[in-house]
Amino acid sequence: MHFSFKTALDKFRTVAVLEGISYLILLFIAMPLKRLAGIHEVQKYVGWAHGLLFILFVALLLQVWVTYKWSFYKVVVAFISSLIPFGTFILDRRLEKEETQK
Secondary structure, three states: OOOOOOOHHHHHHHHHHHHHHHHHHHHHHHHHHHHHHOOHHHHHHHHHHHHHHHHHHHHHHHHHHHHOOOOHHHHHHHHHHOOOOOHHHHHHHHHHHHHHHO
């Protein structure tokens, strides 16, 4: 995992990982607690945090699209990765691999 804020890509990768973590917590902890145990507060707050991270993810995705001149296809793949559980972790690995090849 990558936690850095030096460049726009570093910020994007960091937020992507955090967004992915919040998504997994929402899907596999908060929602079951709401449905099975009737504890609504966990989903409320985790959902709120995940929503903020998702908005930040999209904003930073737009920033790296412009800054690094990503193709439209690459941006769409990055966006879709945020909708799939574990997708942002795979995205982070691919971006790390691209960085090391340069």
